Structure formats: C-alpha cells, structure tokens
Amino acid sequence: xxxxxxxxxxxxxxxxxxxxxxxxxxxxxxxxxxxxxxxxxxxxxxxxxxxxxxxxxxxxxxxxxxxxxxxxxxxxxxxxxxxxxxxxxxxxxxxxxxxxxxxxxxxxxxxxxxxxxxxxxxxxxxxxxxxxxxxxxxxxxxxxxxxxxxxxxxxxxxxxxxxxxxxxxxxxxxxxxxxxxxxxxxxxxxxxx
Amino acid sequence: xxxxxxxxxxxxxxxxxxxxxxxxxxxxxxxxxxxxxxxxxxxxxxxxxxxxxxxxxxxxxxxxxxxxxxxxxxxxxxxxxxxxxxxxxxxxxxxxxxxxxxxxxxxxxxxxxxxxxxxxxxxxxxxxxxxxxxxxxxxxxxxxxxxxxxxxxxxxxxxxxxxxxxxxx
Numbered sequence: 001x002x003x004x005x006x007x008x009x010x011x012x013x014x015x016x017x018x019x020x021x022x023x024x025x026x027x028x029x030x031x032x033x034x035x036x037x038x039x040x041x042x043x044x045x046x047x048x049x050x051x052x053x054x055x056x057x058x059x060x061x062x063x064x065x066x067x068x069x070x071x072x073x074x075x076x077x078x079x080x081x082x083x084x085x086x087x088x089x090x091x092x093x094x095x096x097x098x099x100x101x102x103x104x105x106x107x108x109x110x111x112x113x114x115x116x117x118x119x120x121x122x123x124x125x126x127x128x129x130x131x132x133x134x135x136x137x138x139x140x141x142x143x144x145x146x147x148x149x150x151x152x153x154x155x156x157x158x159x160x161x162x163x164x165x166x167x168x169x170x171x172x173x174x175x176x177x178x179x180x181x182x183x184x185x186x187x188x189x190x191x192x193x
Numbered sequence: 194x195x196x197x198x199x200x201x202x203x204x205x206x207x208x209x210x211x212x213x214x215x216x217x218x219x220x221x222x223x224x225x226x227x228x229x230x231x232x233x234x235x236x237x238x239x240x241x242x243x244x245x246x247x248x249x250x251x252x253x254x255x256x257x258x259x260x261x262x263x264x265x266x267x268x269x270x271x272x273x274x275x276x277x278x279x280x281x282x283x284x285x286x287x288x289x290x291x292x293x294x295x296x297x298x299x300x301x302x303x304x305x306x307x308x309x310x311x312x313x314x315x316x317x318x319x320x321x322x323x324x325x326x327x328x329x330x331x332x333x334x335x336x337x338x339x340x341x342x343x344x345x346x347x348x349x350x351x352x353x354x355x356x357x358x359x360x361x362x
Binding site for chain 2: 002006020022030040054055060139153154157158159167169170172187
C-alpha cells in the first residue's frame with residue numbers, strides 16, 4: 001500500500017511533467033527535496049534523542065506503568081490484543097496527551113517509541129499489528145486541542161479573533177478520530193474473517 | 194502557560210527518577226541512544242518519501258487532481274480555493290502551511306475561505322509522513338490497511354471542517 005502510494009506520486013508526477021512541460025521544475029524539486037528531507041531529519045534528531053531519553057527515564061521511574069494502569073480501562077477497548085497491565089499503554093497515553101496539548105515535538109518521539117514497543121509484543125516482526133494500525137489512525141487523525149502553528153499564522157495575517165478556529169478544528173479532529181476508529185474496527189473485522 | 198508545560202513534565206520525570214533511585218543520567222543517555230537508532234531508522238523513509246511528494250507537487254499533478262474534484266466540491270458548498278489544500282494535506286504539512294499563508298494573504302485572515310482552510314490544516318496531521326516514519330521506526334514492511342484508514346479519516350476531517358466552520362463561525 002505504501003509502495004503503491006509512492007509509485008503513484010512519483011510516476012503520475014513524471015507523466016504530468018511530460019504533458020505539462022514542467023520537467024525542469026520536477027528535476028529541481030527532486031534534488032531540493034533530498035536536501036530538505038535531510039535538513040528536516042537533522043532538525044528532528046535532537047528532539048527524538050532527548051525525548052526518548054526522557055521517556056526511558058519516565059519508564060525507569062515507574063511513571064509509564066503508573067500511567068498505563070490509569071488509562072488501561074479506557075484504552076484496552078481500543079487495543080484489545082495488548083496484554084493486561086502492559087507498560088505500552090503508558091506510552092500510548094503519553095503520546096496522545098502530547099498530541100492533545102499540541103506538544104508535537106514530544107509527541108513524535110514518544111509515538112516512534114510506542115511503535116517499537118508495539119512491535120515487541122507482535123509475533124510477526126514485518127507486518128503491522130491491529131494495535132499499530134489503531135495507534136497510527138489516532139495519530140494521523142491528529143487530535144489536537146490547540147493548533148498552535150495555524151493560530152500563529154492567523155495572528156501574523158492580522159486576524160481579529162485568531163483563536164476562534166480552536167473549537168471547530170477540535171470538533172472536526174474528534175469527529176475524524178471517531179470515524180478512524182470505526183473504520184479501523186471494520187477493516188480489523190474484515191481481516192479476521 | 195504553554196511555556197511551563199514542558200519544563201514541568203521534565204522536572205516531574207527527573208524528580209520521580211531521583212525518588213525511585215534511578216540513575217537518571219544513565220537512563221537519559223541510554224534512552225537518547227535508543228532514540229538515535231530510531232532516528233537512523235526513519236531517515237531513509239523521509240528522504241525517499243519526500244522525493245515522491247516533491248515530484249508530485251512540482252509537476253502540477255496535484256492541481257489537476259484538485260481541478261477534477263472542484264465540480265463535486267462546489268456542489269456541496271466547498272469553495273474551490275481550498276480544494277488543492279485538502280488534496281495536498283495528507284502528503285505534505287509544510288506545503289499546505291504555505292498554501293494557507295497564501296490564502297490568508299489573498300482573502301484576508303478573517304474570510305470564510307481562510308477560516309475553513311485554517312480549520313482543515315489544524316484538524317488533521319500529515320498522514321503519509323506519520324505513516325512513513327512510524328512504520329519506519331518500527332521496521333514494519335507490511336502496513337495493512339493503515340494508509341487507507343488514514344486517508345479516509347482525512348477525508349472525514351475535511352468534511353467535518355466544512356460542517357463545524359459553517360456551524361460555529
């Protein structure tokens with residue numbers, strides 16, 4: 001599926017450039033992206049190293065399993081195959097909390113750590129488990145209370161009430177997350193048949 | 194308020210670590226080392242996926258696809274100016290932020306179009322990016338229905354954005 005998406009983006013882009021006469025722009029964008037993606041990777045490196053360190057400490061201090069214990073009644077319905085009292089519930093909760101409060105910088109490293117933990121409890125090391133897909137669906141839906149970047153942009157363009165998008169954006173993100181959970185369940189059931 | 198959140202979280206973790214007699218410095222650096230492995234795992238995914246996204250955008254294919262959707266979207270009252278943003282949103286967050294900037298400049302930050310575009314930008318995350326790095330970090334090769342679910346959820350987010358903006362703004 002990811003291969004198909006990659007091939008579609010790349011090949012349709014090349015075909016389009018051939019038809020539209022934008023091959024020069026495509027060439028330039030291709031080489032620019034290689035530079036930009038490494039720059040992005042480097043700008044992410046410190047954040048990932050630091051927050052994985054903080055999460056490791058939180059785990060050693062017992063905060064993660066404490067958190068796991070609290071959220072388990074709620075999350076075990078969403079993640080039925082995770083064993084009871086597994087600390088990964090704590091990682092999932094930390095990621096969701098960081099996303100919710102707009103701490104994208106912390107949310108991504110915690111999310112990456114969570115995926116590695118989910119892989120540990122998966123029998124098949126190459127294939128995404130149902131928990132991983134559910135976790136990913138929650139992350140791509142991006143449940144955020146305050147979309148800080150968008151509000152900052154509104155302020156810079158002189159919006160009278162830049163914060164008025166908070167409620168509609170929050171409701172839209174909650175609606176799409178609920179929808180993601182429903183279709184995730186639908187596909188999980190279809191797979192098991 | 195937001196400036197306090199991160200320092201408080203870190204202070205709580207460190208204090209709890211000291212209380213539980215964890216060697217916090219070793220825990221932090223061990224974790225950072227693990228983070229380094231994670232980082233190495235995601236770099237190839239970033240470079241390869243972003244190249245395809247760049248080609249797709251620069252070729253004009255995105256605008257063409259947005260054009261295909263316009264008759265349909267204008268039928269249900271979505272202004273055509275926000276359609277390209279909705280098409281690009283799942284594949285590139287920085288590109289749509291630039292588009293949002295352009296829309297605010299052109300129509301004013303308080304216009305209906307700008308508000309709708311802002312809510313669309315803020316109501317979802319960049320699905321393809323999240324998918325590539327999350328599965329990349331865990332070394333997952335077969336991703337199942339994850340992309341399909343992510344993209345359907347994005348479509349739901351945009352539809353919800355139209356509803357909530359019409360209702361609340």
